[in-house]
Amino acid sequence: MPDIWGGALAEVGIVQGGNTAAVLAVAATQDETLSQYLATAAALYGFDGTDLRRLLSTTAGLLRNTPQGSNEALADGVSNTIVAEQADGANALGYRAFPHLSNATTWDRSYNNHEPTLLASALRSSNTNTPVQTNYNAKGVVLFMNITARTVGASPLAALTIQAVDPIGASGENLLVAPNFTPTIDTHIFICFPGVGAVITGTYGANIRSLGALPIPRSWSCLIQHQADITNLTYSLAASYIL
Numbered sequence: 001m002p003d004i005w006g007g008a009l010a011e012v013g014i015v016q017g018g019n020t021a022a023v024l025a026v027a028a029t030q031d032e033t034l035s036q037y038l039a040t041a042a043a044l045y046g047f048d049g050t051d052l053r054r055l056l057s058t059t060a061g062l063l064r065n066t067p068q069g070s071n072e073a074l075a076d077g078v079s080n081t082i083v084a085e086q087a088d089g090a091n092a093l094g095y096r097a098f099p100h101l102s103n104a105t106t107w108d109r110s111y112n113n114h115e116p117t118l119l120a121s122a123l124r125s126s127n128t129n130t131p132v133q134t135n136y137n138a139k140g141v142v143l144f145m146n147i148t149a150r151t152v153g154a155s156p157l158a159a160l161t162i163q164a165v166d167p168i169g170a171s172g173e174n175l176l177v178a179p180n181f182t183p184t185i186d187t188h189i190f191i192c193f194p195g196v197g198a199v200i201t202g203t204y205g206a207n208i209r210s211l212g213a214l215p216i217p218r219s220w221s222c223l224i225q226h227q228a229d230i231t232n233l234t235y236s237l238a239a240s241y242i243l
Contacts, residue, residue, distance in 0.1 A: 101136075101137065103218075108136050109136070110136075110137060111136045111137055111138070111241070111243075112243065113138070113240065113241055113242060113243055114240075114241055115238060115239065115240045115241070116133065116238070116239055116241075117236065117237075117238050117239075118130040118131070118133065118143075118222060118237040118238060118239055119224075119235070119236055119237040120236055121146070121148065121234065121235065121236035122234065122235075122236075123149070123232050123233070123234045124224075124232060124233055124234070124235070125226075125231065125232040126226065127223065127224065127225045127226060128223070128224045129172070129221060129222070129223050129224075130221050130222045130223075130224075130237060131221065132165050132170075132219055132220070132221050133219070133220050133221060133239070134218060134219060135216050135217065135218050135219075135220060135241065136218075137243065138216060138241035138242055138243050139193060139194055139215055139216065139242060139243060140191070140192050140193025140194060140196075140214075140215060140216055140241075140242045141162075141191075141192055141193070141216050141239050141240065141241050141242065142189065142190070142191050142192075142193075142239070142240040142242065143160070143162075143189065143190040143191075143192075143222065143237060143238070143239055143240075144187055144188075144189060144236075144237070144238045144239075144240070145160060145187070145188040145189075145190070145224070145235055145236075145237050146186075146187045146188075146235055146236045146237075146238070147183055147184065147185050147186060147187075147188065147233055147234065147235040148185060148234050148235065148236075149185065149233070149234035150183060150185060150230070150232070150233050150234065151230075151231035151232045151233075152183065152229055152230050152231060152233075153229035153230075153231075154229065155228060155229050156182060156183055156228060156229040156230045157180040157181070157182065157183075157227040157228040157229065157230075158180065158181060158182075158183040158224065158225065158226060158227055158230065158233065159177070159178060159179070159180050159181070159224070159225045159227050160178045160188075160190055160209070160210070160222060160223070160224050160225075161174055161175075161176065161177045161178065161222065161223045161225070162174075162175045162176040162178075162190070162192055162212070162216075162220060162221075162222055163175055163220060163221050163222065163223060164217045164219070164220055165217070165219035165220055165221060167218075167219060172221055172223070175192070175212075175214055175216075175217075175220070176190075176192050176210065176212035176214055178190055178209055178210030179209070179210065180227050180228075181209045183230065183233055183235075186207060187207055188207055188209050189205065189207050189208045189209060190208075190209055190210045190212075191208065191210065191211050191212065192211075192212040192214055192216060193212075193213070193214075193215075193242055194213055194214060194215045195213055196211055196212070196213050197213060216241075222237060224237065
């Protein structure tokens, strides 16, 4: 079998819009030792559904690209924009730098554990609902109610309820109703996570007011109630999502 050698061609047949996957120019000659020379040229191509088109690079050798649609920041609720076919010499590769998940209408970022503020610290003299929250991909949540001041009577009682929001009617339905607790100046903790149960060793922290073995839906909220003997409370409410 003759040896195969790489050679160089003065002219190659790679063209934009070629309709064959074998974009190759070959010239074979023989020398006095009957060794066979094979000259080839190759390029990286992408298929546009009809033809093969070259993936372009800058003069520095970097692959040209453009984010989906435009130079947009990562966000939730974005459309699944497809970049139109680009002319030779223009940016040719569209992408999103981080994974997105479909919510059946638009696309959201894939979240890690994160910690939003549901209610900023303020004095409140009546029952309070949080804004509706969007849970992107967590199973459960830990809530932190931080009470920093209070005006109360001899036997004050408060309560916190986690509500699931109906996707159609948008009404809040009780998901986890925590028992009444004494609203001391402290951080009060509420946990809602599927499968949570009794501890095997040790004890729960003294500030845990409620444990619920339930998942958190995509849309949810909280209701904080002044059940008895409360004039006002100053508090914040924060959440820590758990995947």
